[in-house]
Amino acid sequence: MNTTTENNKDNQIEQIEKKVKIQKPKKADFRMHAHVNPLNETLFPYPLNYNQVDWSLHYPKKFGKDPLKLYLNTLEYPIAYDDQVKPEYSESIVDFLDIGCGFGGLCFALSENYPDKYTFGMEIRGKVVNFVGEKIRALRDEGQAHNVSVIRTNTMRHLPQYFRKNSLEKIFICFPDPHFKKKNFRRRIVNPGLLSEYAYLLKPSGRIYCITDVEELHNWHVQHLEKHKMFKRVQDVEQDSAAKLIWNSTEEGQKVERNKGSKFIIVCEKV
Numbered sequence: 007m008n009t010t011t012e013n014n015k016d017n018q019i020e021q022i023e024k025k026v027k028i029q030k031p032k033k034a035d036f037r038m039h040a041h042v043n044p045l046n047e048t049l050f051p052y053p054l055n056y057n058q059v060d061w062s063l064h065y066p067k068k069f070g071k072d073p074l075k076l077y078l079n080t081l082e083y084p085i086a087y088d089d090q091v092k093p094e095y096s097e098s099i100v101d102f103l104d105i106g107c108g109f110g111g112l113c114f115a116l117s118e119n120y121p122d123k124y125t126f127g128m129e130i131r132g133k134v135v136n137f138v139g140e141k142i143r144a145l146r147d148e149g150q151a152h153n154v155s156v157i158r159t160n161t162m163r164h165l166p167q168y169f170r171k172n173s174l175e176k177i178f179i180c181f182p183d184p185h186f187k188k189k190n191f192r193r194r195i196v197n198p199g200l201l202s203e204y205a206y207l208l209k210p211s212g213r214i215y216c217i218t219d220v221e222e223l224h225n226w227h228v229q230h231l232e233k234h235k236m237f238k239r240v241q242d243v244e245q246d247s248a249a250k251l252i253w254n255s256t257e258e259g260q261k262v263e264r265n266k267g268s269k270f271i272i273v274c275e276k277v
């Protein structure tokens with residue numbers, strides 16, 4: 007942990023002890039370079055399998071634990087896993103997964119709009135994840151956001167180590183990095199192999215949502231999703247409330263809106 011993180015953490019502990027309101031983080035303090043190569047080796051911790059993930063660290067209120075202290079006392083957040091504990095969950099915990107959640111706009115919108123569902127954001131860039139984590143903590147201090155959490159991970163490598171088969175209701179992939187060059191297509195977060203992984207983790211009739219402002223990337227999404235045997239395209243996307251939500255709630259989506267750009271969406275259901 008670096009000194010700034012340690013100082014932030016000390017301040018936050020002090021705030022909680024003095025019962026001072028936890029401040030929401032400012033994005034400007036959490037800026038970092040836009041791209042991380044997802045094919046590189048993972049240098050941060052990850053669970054060996056989904057039984058190692060202690061979901062009570064992520065959703066403490068659900069498990070009757072102190073939502074602020076717990077989140078705070080665990081390593082550097084977001085909490086990766088705890089290899090001392092071997093929690094066994096009879097039910098799956100996470101309903102909605104936001105892959106590459108960035109600054110978490112969609113996660114917070116889902117948390118608010120679907121209070122009974124548990125949303126999980128996964129993001130590879132550390133500082134950005136810390137922003138989401140701090141915002142979750144500030145919102146929890148106000149009694150909100152108990153159903154949303156975030157983690158730093160490379161979803162292209164570690165997704166099945168977090169979730170079990172047939173467990174997720176929805177997977178969102180919003181404004182993913184386009185990787186325009188042909189030699190970098192293998193870095194795209196939608197490809198036949200990863201689609202099989204997403205299908206494996208989704209519940210039957212679970213849905214995957216892909217939105218982008220890059221038409222060529224949208225065509226790629228359509229081509230691979232329509233070709234995949236486990237997915238069927240949803241035609242009446244307007245009837246899907248989550249599809250409406252992804253249009254404008256992510257930071258990238260809002261940026262495209264401000265620049266009056268186009269957006270392209272495809273929603274598919276697991277057959």
Ligand SMILES: C[S@@+](CC[C@H](N)C(=O)[O-])C[C@H]1O[C@@H](n2cnc3c(N)ncnc32)[C@H](O)[C@@H]1O
Pocket residue numbers: 040041042044105106107108109111128129130131134159160161162163179180181182183195256257258259
């Ligand atoms: C263009 S941003 C979009 C962020 C957010 N979904 C939005 O719409 O505002 C794409 C995000 O995906 C993250 N990302 C890319 N590859 C990833 C991977 N393999 N695992 C997790 N996150 C990844 C990037 O760090 C980046 O934050």
